[in-house]
Amino acid sequence: MASLRINVSLPRETVEELNRSVHSRKRSAFISRAINDALREERARRLAAEYAEAAAEIRGINQEMEGAV
Secondary structure, eight states, X not given: XXXXXXXXXXOHHHHHHHHHHSOGGGHXXXXXXXXXXXXXXXXXXXXXXXXXHXXXXXXXXHHHHTTTO
16 A cells, blocks of 8 residues: 655644654554544444434334325
8 A cells, every 4th residue: 555644743742652652663553543443433423323314314204104004
């Protein structure tokens, strides 16, 4: 997979803990995994909200149609 270099700003405390916890040659992989995990969670949250919205819409339609058949 091709990599791109980016520049981000992080709180000093975050960088200090990262430096204490992760070897300098492993930081990019660690940060990439953290971002991918967060993106996966965000997609799951969005999908769950869309399903909930669709379910509510279907329930509403079912209530409107109740007794029509």
